Amino acid sequence: xxxxxxxxxxxxxxxxxxxxxxxxxxxxxxxxxxxxxxxxxxxxxxxxxxxxxxxxxxxxxxxxxxxxxxxxxxxxxxxxxxxxxxxxxxxxxxxxxxxxxxxxxxxxxxxxxxxxxxxxxxxxxxxxxxxxxxxxxxxxxxxxxxxxxxxxxxxxxxxxxxxxxxxxxxxxxxxxxxxxxxxxxxxxxxxxxxxxxxxxxxxxxxxxxxxxxxxxxxxxxxxxxxxxxxxxxxxxxxxxxxxxxxxxxxxxxx
Amino acid sequence: xxxxxxxxxxxxxxxxxxxxxxxxxxxxxxxxxxxxxxxxxxxxxxxxxxxxxxxxxxxxxxxxxxxxxxxxxxxxxxxxxxxxxxxxxxxxxxxxxxxxxxxxxxxxxxxxxxxxxxxxxxxxxxxxxxxxxxxxxxxxxxxxxxxxxxxxxxxxxxxxxxxxxxxxxxxxxxxxxxxxxxxxxxxxxxxxxxxxxxxxxxxxxxxxxxxxxxxxxxxxx
Numbered sequence: 441x442x443x444x445x446x447x448x449x450x451x452x453x454x455x456x457x458x459x460x461x462x463x464x465x466x467x468x469x470x471x472x473x474x475x476x477x478x479x480x481x482x483x484x485x486x487x488x489x490x491x492x493x494x495x496x497x498x499x500x501x502x503x504x505x506x507x508x509x510x511x512x513x514x515x516x517x518x519x520x521x522x523x524x525x526x527x528x529x530x531x532x533x534x535x536x537x538x539x540x541x542x543x544x545x546x547x548x549x550x551x552x553x554x555x556x557x558x559x560x561x562x563x564x565x566x567x568x569x570x571x572x573x574x575x576x577x578x579x580x581x582x583x584x585x586x587x588x589x590x591x592x593x594x595x596x597x598x599x600x601x602x603x604x605x606x607x608x609x610x611x612x613x614x615x616x617x618x619x620x621x622x623x624x625x626x627x628x629x630x631x632x633x634x635x636x637x638x639x640x641x642x643x644x645x646x647x648x649x650x651x652x653x654x655x656x657x658x659x660x661x662x663x664x665x666x667x668x669x670x671x672x673x674x675x676x677x678x679x680x681x682x683x684x685x686x687x688x689x690x691x692x693x694x
Numbered sequence: 695x696x697x698x699x700x701x702x703x704x705x706x707x708x709x710x711x712x713x714x715x716x717x718x719x720x721x722x723x724x725x726x727x728x729x730x731x732x733x734x735x736x737x738x739x740x741x742x743x744x745x746x747x748x749x750x751x752x753x754x755x756x757x758x759x760x761x762x763x764x765x766x767x768x769x770x771x772x773x774x775x776x777x778x779x780x781x782x783x784x785x786x787x788x789x790x791x792x793x794x795x796x797x798x799x800x801x802x803x804x805x806x807x808x809x810x811x812x813x814x815x816x817x818x819x820x821x822x823x824x825x826x827x828x829x830x831x832x833x834x835x836x837x838x839x840x841x842x843x844x845x846x847x848x849x850x851x852x853x854x855x856x857x858x859x860x861x862x863x864x865x866x867x868x869x870x871x872x873x874x875x876x877x878x879x880x881x882x883x884x885x886x887x888x889x890x891x892x893x894x895x896x897x898x899x900x901x902x903x904x905x906x907x908x909x910x911x912x913x914x915x
Contacts, residue, residue, distance in 0.1 A: 581862040582862050589846070605905065610862075
C-alpha cells in the first residue's frame with residue numbers, strides 16, 4: 441500500500457526533474473516569503489499594541505519566536521530527508537540534508553541572538569543557563585556537527601550519507617536533551633502560542649506573529665529550493681543534462 | 695556467539711599488546727582532575743562542591759579521546775571491509791568493540807574512583823554514588839564514543855571532529871550523573887536520577903550498535 445501511495449513522487453527523485461521543479465517554485469516561494477515577512481514584521485513592529493508589562497521591547501517576538509520554531513522545524517525536515525535518503529537510497533533527499541543544514545543553523549543563530557537581545561532588558565542579562573536557551577544552543581551544535589561531518593570526507597557522497605546518519609541520531613537525542621535540560625533548570629517564560637486551546641496572547645499581537653511564522657517557513661522552503669538546485673548542479677556536474685544547461689545559458693548570455 | 699567470543703579475544707589481545715590505548719586515557723583523566731585544584735584553588739569546600747561536574751567532564755573527555763583511533767587500524771588493514779563484504783559478523787564485531795572499549799576505559803575509571811574520592815575530598819556516601827553513576831554512565835559514554843569513531847572512521851580530519859559531533863549527545867548523561875552526585879551531597883534522594891541513567895543505558899544499548907554498524911558500512915562505501 442505504501443509503495444503505491446507514493447509512486448507519484450518517483451519522478452521527482454530524478455535530479456533533473458527536481459532541479460527544474462525547484463526552479464519553477466523558487467520565484468513564487470521567494471516573492472511570497474518576502475511579502476509575508478514584510479507584512480508580518482511591519483505589522484508587528486509598528487502597528488500592534490505595546491505589551492502592558494514589557495512595553496515595546498516585546499516586539500522582538502516577531503523575529504525570535506518564528507526563527508526558534510523553524511530552527512526546530514528545519515531540523516526535523518532535515519532528519520526526515522536524511523531518513524528517506526538512507527532508507528530508500530534516494531540521492532536528492534541526501535542532498536536536501538546538506539541544503540537545509542546551513543539554513544537551519546542560521547535560523548538557530550538568529551533565535552539565540554534575538555533571544556539574548558530580548559533577555560537583556562527583561563532579565564537584565566544577555567545569557568542565562570536556562571533549559572530552553574541551553575537546548576537551542578545544543579541544537580546549534582548539532583547543526584554544526586552535521587555540517588562539519590558532511591565536509592570531512594574526500595568523497596563528498598560518503599560524507600553526506602554519514603552526516604545523514606548523524607542527523608537521525610540527533611533527532612532521536614533532541615527530545616532527551618530537551619527534557620533533561622528542562623528538568624535541570626528553567627527560567628524562560630512559558631510558551632506563547634504552542635498551547636492549542638487558548639493562546640496566552642491578544643489576537644492583535646497573535647496575527648502578525650502567525651504571519652511572520654508563515655513568512656519564515658516560506659523563506660525556509662525558498663532557500664531550500666535555491667540551495668538544493670546548486671547541490672544538484674554540483675553533484676551532477678559531469679552529467680550531460682547539466683552540460684547542456686550550462687551551454688544553453690552561455691549562449692543566452694552571449 | 696563463537697565469532698563474538700573470538701572477536702572479543704582478539705580485541706583483548708590487542709589491548710594487552712598496546713597498553714597505551716587504555717593507560718593513556720586513564721592518566722589523562724587523573725591529569726585533568728589534578729589540573730582543576732591547581733587552576734581554581736585547593737580549598738576543600740569548593741572542590742567538594744564542584745567535584746560532581748568535574749569528575750564527569752574529565753570522564754567524558756578521556757573516554758572520547760580514547761575512542762578516536764578505535765577503528766583506524768582495522769580500517770587501514772581492511773578488516774572492516776572484509777566484514778562488510780561478508781554480510782555477517784559485522785554486528786558481532788561492533789558489540790565486541792563496544793564491550794572491549796568499555797572494559798578498557800570505563801572499568802579503569804570505576805577502579806580509580808576511590809583515588810578520586812581522596813583527591814577531591816569526597817565522603818563515603820558521595821563516593822558510593824560516584825561509583826554507581828560511573829558504573830551506569832561509562833557504558834553509555836563508550837557506546838556514544840564508538841559511534842563517533844565509526845562515523846568519522848574514513849574522514850580526513852578525525853579527532854576534533856569526533857568531539858564536535860559527539861559531545862552534544864553527552865549532555866543528558868552529564869546532567870543526570872552529576873545531578874545524582876549533587877543530590878547525594880545535599881542528602882536529597884537521588885534514585886530518580888539513577889533510574890534515568892539506567893534508562894539511558896538501556897536505550898543506548900538497544901539502538902547505538904545498529905547505528906554503529908550502519909556507520910561502518912557507509913564509511914567503507
